[in-house]
Amino acid sequence: MPNWWDKPAPVVIPEGYAEFAEQFRILQDVMTAAAPDADQTRTASQLVAELIDVLAQSATDEWSQLSGRLPVPGRGQTLVPAFHIETETETESRGTVRFGRQFLGGNGAVHGGAIPLFFDDAFGRFANTHDRTLARTANLHVDYRNVTPIDTDLAVIVRFDREEGRKRYLTGEIWNGECLCVEASGLFVVLKPGAA
Numbered sequence: 379m380p381n382w383w384d385k386p387a388p389v390v391i392p393e394g395y396a397e398f399a400e401q402f403r404i405l406q407d408v409m410t411a412a413a414p415d416a417d418q419t420r421t422a423s424q425l426v427a428e429l430i431d432v433l434a435q436s437a438t439d440e441w442s443q444l445s446g447r448l449p450v451p452g453r454g455q456t457l458v459p460a461f462h463i464e465t466e467t468e469t470e471s472r473g474t475v476r477f478g479r480q481f482l483g484g485n486g487a488v489h490g491g492a493i494p495l496f497f498d499d500a501f502g503r504f505a506n507t508h509d510r511t512l513a514r515t516a517n518l519h520v521d522y523r524n525v526t527p528i529d530t531d532l533a534v535i536v537r538f539d540r541e542e543g544r545k546r547y548l549t550g551e552i553w554n555g556e557c558l559c560v561e562a563s564g565l566f567v568v569l570k571p572g573a574a
């Protein structure tokens with residue numbers, strides 16, 4: 379089986395696809411925030427049915443899909459809030475994230491499950507770039523220090539702390555201004571030869 383990580387299939391990103399992926403994120407935010415009446419629900423449902431038909435025409439396998447492969451923040455993986463990287467060295471990545479309305483848990487706070495999702499993606503990307511061989515998440519730990527607000531630009535720090543044999547240790551933080559919202563850590567284990 380081809381390995382996405384070390385043998386990415388050559389994909390052509392069509393003009394406008396990155397913008398489409400961003401619109402898709404907005405669609406999920408708008409859908410979450412809406413309270414449509416019956417007419418609006420019917421219209422929206424028809425439009426989504428058309429959208430499904432259009433996209434299903436180009437259904438492909440994992441190795442040829444475009445989502446997750448784009449050279450833009452978030453890589454067009456619309457399940458995960460996009461990490462906008464501003465500076466990066468081999469050991470530290472800094473940037474911002476904004477959890478849109480679709481990531482609402484309750485009372486203005488980001489859903490507790492969205493935060494490990496974000497860190498798995500941010501850690502996973504960092505554990506597997508800078509010429510590092512393929513590693514998978516073995517564990518993730520998240521401390522929710524303060525409420526993480528939705529619809530707010532938040533500062534993110536991701537660190538590649540150390541490597542011990544096949545084990546890679548990463549840590550991260552999310553800040554809302556001076557307020558520490560989240561501390562996270564993760565262990566990524568380099569795959570044994572032949573493991574997928």
Ligand SMILES: CCCCCCCCCCCCCC(=O)SCCNC(=O)CCNC(=O)[C@H](O)C(C)(C)COP(=O)(O)OP(=O)(O)OC[C@H]1O[C@@H](n2cnc3c(N)ncnc32)[C@H](O)[C@@H]1OP(=O)(O)O
Pocket residue numbers: 498499500502503506507513514515516517543544545565567568569570
């Ligand atoms: C340009 C490129 C861009 C790329 C962008 C991509 C972005 C993508 C972003 C998305 C990325 C998302 C990424 C994803 O989401 S990856 C998907 C989520 N993760 C998985 O599905 C992984 C499932 N688990 C496994 O496959 C195996 O268990 C692994 C491979 C992890 C280890 O099994 P393996 O048989 O290989 O290893 P071992 O058992 O010999 O252990 C080796 C060492 O590790 C230690 N250990 C193991 N487990 C744990 C644990 N839980 N806590 C503490 N320690 C643990 C163990 O004690 C031992 O230590 P030591 O005795 O040597 O000291």
